[in-house]
Amino acid sequence: MSDTEEEIRDFPMSRTCPMAPPPAYTELRDGPPRRVRLPDGTLPWILTRHADVREAMGDPRMSMDESDPLMPHRLLVPRIPRLFSFIRMDEPEHGRLRRMVTSEFTARSVRELRPWIQQIIDQLIDDLEALPQPVDLAAEFAIPLPCLVIARIFGVPDEDIAQLKEQTTIGLSQDVTPEQAIGAQIGMSEYLDQLAVRKAAEGTDDDLIGRLCADFVAAGKLTHEDLVGMVRLVLVAGHETSANQLGLSILSLLQHPGQLAEIKADPALIRPAVEEMLRFWAISQDNIVRVAADDMELGGVHIAKGDPVVLAIPAANHDETVFPDAARFDIHRAQASQHLTFGHGAHYCLGATLATTEMEMALTTLFDRLPGLRLAVPEEDLSFRDTSLVYGLNRLPVTW
Numbered sequence: 001m002s003d004t005e006e007e008i009r010d011f012p013m014s015r016t017c018p019m020a021p022p023p024a025y026t027e028l029r030d031g032p033p034r035r036v037r038l039p040d041g042t043l044p045w046i047l048t049r050h051a052d053v054r055e056a057m058g059d060p061r062m063s064m065d066e067s068d069p070l071m072p073h074r075l076l077v078p079r080i081p082r083l084f085s086f087i088r089m090d091e092p093e094h095g096r097l098r099r100m101v102t103s104e105f106t107a108r109s110v111r112e113l114r115p116w117i118q119q120i121i122d123q124l125i126d127d128l129e130a131l132p133q134p135v136d137l138a139a140e141f142a143i144p145l146p147c148l149v150i151a152r153i154f155g156v157p158d159e160d161i162a163q164l165k166e167q168t169t170i171g172l173s174q175d176v177t178p179e180q181a182i183g184a185q186i187g188m189s190e191y192l193d194q195l196a197v198r199k200a201a202e203g204t205d206d207d208l209i210g211r212l213c214a215d216f217v218a219a220g221k222l223t224h225e226d227l228v229g230m231v232r233l234v235l236v237a238g239h240e241t242s243a244n245q246l247g248l249s250i251l252s253l254l255q256h257p258g259q260l261a262e263i264k265a266d267p268a269l270i271r272p273a274v275e276e277m278l279r280f281w282a283i284s285q286d287n288i289v290r291v292a293a294d295d296m297e298l299g300g301v302h303i304a305k306g307d308p309v310v311l312a313i314p315a316a317n318h319d320e321t322v323f324p325d326a327a328r329f330d331i332h333r334a335q336a337s338q339h340l341t342f343g344h345g346a347h348y349c350l351g352a353t354l355a356t357t358e359m360e361m362a363l364t365t366l367f368d369r370l371p372g373l374r375l376a377v378p379e380e381d382l383s384f385r386d387t388s389l390v391y392g393l394n395r396l397p398v399t400w
Contacts, residue, residue, distance in 0.1 A: 011036035011046060011310060012286040018384045020327055021282065021314035028312075029319060032300040036310065044072050044289070044308035045301070048315035050322045050340065052299035056290060056311055058345035063293040065090050072289040072308045074389060078182070082226060085233040090293075091346065097230060098350065100216055104153065104208055110353045113149075117358060120148050121365050134376030138396040142247035143239075145362055149354070150238035154231060155199060155207025164188060168236050169388075192228045192235075200224075234350065241283060242355045244385070244392025246362060249277040251382075251396060252329055253367065254375055259331045260367060267364060273331035274359045279339035280329050282314035287389040314391075316340050372400040 013022035013036075028034060028048040036046045047053045056062045065071065066088035067081055082089075086097040103109065124141050131140065147161045156164065170184035200213040209231060216222035222230075253260040253273075263269045288311040292303045303309065317339050318326040330336075342349035349355070367373060375382075376397040383394040 008034075008043065009036050011038055011044075015386060018382070018386075021285075021312075021318055025312060025315035025318065029315060033298065033303075038072060038074075040073070042072055042308055044310045045303055046310045046312055047299060048312045048319075049299060050316040050319035050338075053311050053313065053316040053340055054344050056298060056309065057340065057343055057347065059296070059298075060091065060346070061292060061294045061296050062290040062309065063090050064088055064094070064290060064347060065293075068291050070306050070308055071291045072310060074287045074289065082229050083185075083232075085226065085229040087233055087237070087347065094346065097222075097226065100212060100222065101208065101230065101234060102350065105350050105354055107353050110357050113153075113354075114357065114361070116152075117149055117361055118365070120145060121362055125366065125369050128370075133399040134397045135399070136395045137250060137398045138243075138247045138393050141362075141366070142250060142393075142396065143243040145246065146239040146242035146355075146358055149358060150235055150242075150351075153208050153238075154235060155209045156195065156235070160191070164191070164235065165239065168240050188232060189228060192231050193224075196224065196227050196231065237349075238351050238354070240390055242351075242358055244283050244390050245278065245281060245355070246359055247393045247396050248281045248283065248391075249274070249359060249363060250366065251393065252277055252280065253363065254373065254398075255379070256329055259329075263331065263364075264367065269331055270360045270364055271356075272333075272336060274356055274363070275336040275339065276329065276331050276333050277359070278341040278356075279317045279323065279333070279336045281391065282317040282339070282341055283391040284313050284341065285389065285391045288313055313340055370400045373398055374400065 009024060009028075013024045015022050025048050028046065033045045033047050033052060035043045037043055047056055063071070064087070066079065066084055069079075073079055086094045089097070124145060128135055128137075128140055143165065144161075147165055148158065151158070151161045151164070167184040167188040170180055196209055196213065199207070199209045200217060202210065203214065205211045205214045209227075212222065212227055212230070217224060217227055253263070259273070263273055290309040290311065292305055292307045292309060294305050296303050317323070320326050322338055323333065323335055342352040342355075376399040382396070385392045385394055
């Protein structure tokens with residue numbers, strides 16, 4: 001059946017259960033890619049099957065160039081050249097800029113960070129224990145942990161983190177006015193611009209901004225504007241996704257005490273458990289987009305040069321052909337690591353190792369130190385960030 005003979009669904013699609021992707025994805029996975037309608041009237045193809053999404057992520061003909069006017073645009077802020085740095089660029093510029101920060105996020109570099117990540121976790125839990133109960137675990141633990149980690153890597157002062165977090169939340173929301181989104185974007189850009197100027201003047205290299213200034217800006221390999229864009233990208237990506245994923249992951253273990261008990265009895269299970277959490281929640285719900293740079297066949301349809309494309313990660317991560325009984329949370333799922341939450345190919349998430357390390361350490365320590373941790377409200381009273389491009393909890397009230 002052609003798109004002219006069937007209803008074109010609106011995107012983004014609504015969830016009917018906060019613990020599951022939109023049910024429309026189940027129907028869409030049963031056939032070849034179809035068109036959907038974005039709020040601005042654009043009619044991109046939507047990919048919902050795991051094989052199709054994975055193939056698109058690995059195909060260089062699927063462009064991520066934000067400067068292409070045909071690229072779907074999901075944010076409320078206007079298109080600004082190079083605003084999202086290398087994440088919205090194609091080769092060779094994507095690789096040139098990405099390589100400037102890659103060494104900071106290798107498995108070896110992250111291992112070296114573990115002692116002070118553990119210190120941050122321990123301090124946050126110390127602070128938790130001093131608060132009156134119930135406590136909002138999202139606000140007091142899941143959000144500040146990745147914020148503190150990524151901010152300290154870059155050299156952002158602790159006292160400025162809350163401001164940047166607020167600006168990020170507003171910028172990714174679909175439930176604010178364009179003026180609010182633009183104001184948040186301008187505020188973050190101005191702050192990072194001033195911070196980079198100060199770091200360059202200080203001439204130190206004991207944090208990532210300082211090293212970028214010394215190694216690349218001073219050498220004429222990186223403009224000041226591209227430095228600000230790169231820092232903004234990695235700061236936002238490094239805390240917003242991890243904070244929401246951590247909150248949802250804590251919820252998963254609170255909902256499945258039997259599986260939590262297994263992890264406590266065998267700490268090695270935390271690694272596959274984290275892979276399942278990443279698969280199950282698939283928090284990048286509405287903003288994984290591409291534009292075809294050439295004619296191509298994908299998923300049984302012809303996608304023409306210039307056609308916009310949406311990659312539905314939650315749909316791919318719940319594809320029953322890859323993840324049988326996908327709606328069930330199971331830390332023993334053998335296929336969990338095949339999830340596409342971190343992407344695939346050249347644009348695979350730069351901070352994947354850091355994110356999984358934070359989660360493994362945070363979850364292990366939290367449930368060891370607070371063995372009586374439990375929800376302080378009925379599950380049906382929890383509220384979720386349905387209108388954000390990154391899915392998550394608004395609050396996670398707990399007691400112990």
